[in-house]
Amino acid sequence: MQRRAAGGATVMTESEADAVATQACLPEDINAAVANATAAEEDGGDGDGSELDAEAQEARDAALDEDAKLLLADLDESQAEVERMLAEHRLAVGELGGMREGLQSELSDLQDDKWKLELFGELESLKRQLMQLKGLEADMDAAEAILDTAPELLSGGGGEASTSAGDGGDGRGG
Secondary structure (H helix, E strand, C coil), X not given: CEEECCCCCEEECHHHHHHHHHHHHCCHHHHHHXXXXXXXXXXXXXXXXXXXXXXXXXXXXXXXXXXXXXHHHHHHHHHHHHHHHHHHHHHHHHHHHHHHHHHHHHHHHXXXXXXXXXXXXXXXXXXXXXXXXXXXXXXXXXXXXXXHHHHHHHCHHHHHHHHHHHHCCCCCCC
């Protein structure tokens, strides 16, 4: 019940203020029930006010309990969702860690293969150079053979004559 103060201002009792505050927090169907109970209390004034207050309080308590249960259920669902997301995240981190290790191993293998290919390329280059040197060596051996036979060729006719002359010195050969 509202009362008028000395200056004409309207003053609510503490229970009325609680009812108004509760109405602002409750769903609309509960607000209507509380408003009806409050109106009946104000209109009744026959001494049943405490009974109506108790019923209204029970209705508010029941509504608050129901809201609390719904909020707790939502909270539980949210927690379950967060736990599921964390589990998925841990799984993804594990998979990414495995992929990282695999890629590092593959990179190491590729670097080894690169080194081997570079070494193989160098060996092939050295083989080509060696083959060229062998060709040059064969040419040098042929040139040396020619040089070794060149003095004989140059002195070829005279060498036999000096041998014949050395046998007897008279040129008869016998």
